[in-house]
Amino acid sequence: MQLAALGIGENELEKAFQDIWDGLRAWQLWCLFGLNDVRMRYRRSTLGPFWATLSMGIQILITGFVMTYLFHTTIDRYLPFIAISLITWSTLTGMVSDSAMAFINSADLILQVKRPLSVYLYQAIWRNIIVAAHSIIIFFVVAILFGLFPEPVYILVVPGLALLVANVIWIAGVAAILSARFRDIPMIVTNAFTALFWLTPIVYEPNQLGGRMAKLIMLNPLSHIIEVFRAPLLLSMPTATNWAVAVGSAIVGWLVLLLLFARARMRIPYWL
Amino acid sequence: MNINTSVPTHGVESVSNRDAIIAAEKLAIDIPVYDAGSRSLKQMLMLKPIASAFRGASHVGGAIALGARGVVVVRAIDSMSFEIKAGERVGLIGHNGAGKTTLLRSLAGIYEPTGGHLRTVGRIMPLFNLMEGMMPDATGREFIQIRGVLLGLRQSEVDALAADVIDFCELGDYIDMPVRMYSTGMLVRLAFAIATSATSDILLFDELIGAGDARFMEKAQQRLQRFVDRSSIVVVASHNRAVLQQWCTRAFLLEHGKLLHDASVQEVLETYDRRRAAEGA
Numbered sequence: 001m002q003l004a005a006l007g008i009g010e011n012e013l014e015k016a017f018q019d020i021w022d023g024l025r026a027w028q029l030w031c032l033f034g035l036n037d038v039r040m041r042y043r044r045s046t047l048g049p050f051w052a053t054l055s056m057g058i059q060i061l062i063t064g065f066v067m068t069y070l071f072h073t074t075i076d077r078y079l080p081f082i083a084i085s086l087i088t089w090s091t092l093t094g095m096v097s098d099s100a101m102a103f104i105n106s107a108d109l110i111l112q113v114k115r116p117l118s119v120y121l122y123q124a125i126w127r128n129i130i131v132a133a134h135s136i137i138i139f140f141v142v143a144i145l146f147g148l149f150p151e152p153v154y155i156l157v158v159p160g161l162a163l164l165v166a167n168v169i170w171i172a173g174v175a176a177i178l179s180a181r182f183r184d185i186p187m188i189v190t191n192a193f194t195a196l197f198w199l200t201p202i203v204y205e206p207n208q209l210g211g212r213m214a215k216l217i218m219l220n221p222l223s224h225i226i227e228v229f230r231a232p233l234l235l236s237m238p239t240a241t242n243w244a245v246a247v248g249s250a251i252v253g254w255l256v257l258l259l260l261f262a263r264a265r266m267r268i269p270y271w272l
Numbered sequence: 273m274n275i276n277t278s279v280p281t282h283g284v285e286s287v288s289n290r291d292a293i294i295a296a297e298k299l300a301i302d303i304p305v306y307d308a309g310s311r312s313l314k315q316m317l318m319l320k321p322i323a324s325a326f327r328g329a330s331h332v333g334g335a336i337a338l339g340a341r342g343v344v345v346v347r348a349i350d351s352m353s354f355e356i357k358a359g360e361r362v363g364l365i366g367h368n369g370a371g372k373t374t375l376l377r378s379l380a381g382i383y384e385p386t387g388g389h390l391r392t393v394g395r396i397m398p399l400f401n402l403m404e405g406m407m408p409d410a411t412g413r414e415f416i417q418i419r420g421v422l423l424g425l426r427q428s429e430v431d432a433l434a435a436d437v438i439d440f441c442e443l444g445d446y447i448d449m450p451v452r453m454y455s456t457g458m459l460v461r462l463a464f465a466i467a468t469s470a471t472s473d474i475l476l477f478d479e480l481i482g483a484g485d486a487r488f489m490e491k492a493q494q495r496l497q498r499f500v501d502r503s504s505i506v507v508v509a510s511h512n513r514a515v516l517q518q519w520c521t522r523a524f525l526l527e528h529g530k531l532l533h534d535a536s537v538q539e540v541l542e543t544y545d546r547r548r549a550a551e552g553a
Binding site for chain 2: 026028029032033036040043044108110111112113114181266269270271
């Protein structure tokens with residue numbers, strides 16, 4: 001492939017890989033920073049990050065009751081579904097819209113010392129993982145309350161989560177890079193996710209839509225990316241299509257991210 | 273914008289003090305400006321023949337030009353060539369906007385060259401903002417931890433750093449208070465003590481800090497001297513003549529992103545004064 005045609009200078013791809021790797025090796029830095037971000041945000045509050053858990057819990061309960069009534073379904077079936085759906089979705093959108101500001105908000109740090117730029121992305125992701133770890137508790141409580149005990153299919157949660165994370169990271173990375181250059185992107189990202197919320201099976205299951213609408217919704221890759229993680233937790237098997245789309249979008253997405261990063265890496269400090 | 277970048281063999285590993293080096297060859301840094309005002313700037317540049325008649329009217333900033341795809345570009349560093357060897361202490365002199373900070377950022381590896389070559393060997397310590405990583409709600413002790421990790425130290429080194437800094441700052445019990453409770457003087461002490469406790473080969477300063485009481489300043493002076501002595505190359509941008517004369521062995525006069533004069537501090541200061549007098553007349 002002609003990298004020069006894409007505006008990528010010689011050695012730039014190599015340096016992009018180096019940046020990603022050096023960033024990973026500086027885990028102490030982003031782990032501490034991510035943790036500090038969470039600490040600072042909830043400092044002096046009694047509940048701390050459990051505020052996120054609490055508000056998520058309330059949202060799940062209310063959505064659960066309203067939708068059970070609306071969809072004529074039963075609460076024991078619907079509540080675990082809406083719990084994991086909302087937690088997954090809010091983590092995903094939180095990570096991406098937070099990452100969109102990763103370089104912009106760290107401008108002071110970036111213009112201070114030479115460091116791998118990927119560090120700031122890892123920091124944004126890690127901080128959201130910490131918050132997500134507090135929220136996911138709700139799902140397990142709900143699951144046990146309604147008798148969804150782990151079965152062998154739970155094993156599939158591992159590859160499902162890996163695929164989900166791989167996909168979220170490339171979306172977050174692309175958002176971070178583009179946002180540094182085009183400052184409308186963070187707002188576009190936020191708005192896009194508000195729209196996508198209803199175009200992704202989060203509050204409803206695709207079969208509840210039925211017919212052509214269900215097919216249409218499954219054109220949204222996010223539907224599949226979420227399903228490979230969610231289905232095993234609800235003790236069902238993701239379909240082959242789910243796996244294929246999730247793997248495919250991870251591969252294509254990472255390719256896009258790497259090329260974009262190779263092209264933009266050295267320019268990012270200039271954009272801040 | 274012409275992105276013809278050399279591979280900056282950028283200093284990460286510490287080297288023997290004698291091997292530290294900074295070598296620039298036709299170094300150029302073009303900074304694109306994407307802000308909203310660029311449209312009117314573009315119109316201004318269309319009238320460039322007229323504008324050039326007034327050249328010299330502006331003392332500040334590098335040359336402004338239109339880059340590729342109509343982006344306004346400021347040539348902050350324009351074709352600079354120099355070599356700084358181990359043991360040299362270089363002072364950067366120039367107006368605001370002459371390119372001092374940009375040059376320091378480029379030496380630190382933050383701005384990779386958009387033209388020419390830059391080679392640095394040795395571990396670089398940029399001290400542009402001593403408050404880097406400062407969060408108002410963090411305690412002094414947490415701040416030391418944050419700075420330690422930012423400087424890339426191991427936990428054992430961070431602990432040693434904490435002991436050294438606490439001893440030097442004389443902050444007492446305040447070290448466990450949130451830094452937003454500190455007075456400016458206390459804050460500067462803390463930041464200064466942390467910044468000057470690590471060792472590196474190449475030190476880059478952007479204006480030295482001057483706050484705190486007289487007794488502390490004296491103590492700070494000694495500590496700073498030891499710190500500078502430990503490193504092999506020092507580059508400092510300052511408007512403070514006393515600092516330049518006391519510390520530097522060589523000076524660069526920067527103007528509009530160009531390296532105008534590279535000589536001893538005394539000579540360069542004289543050139544600087546002559547040019548200012550000429551402008552004033």
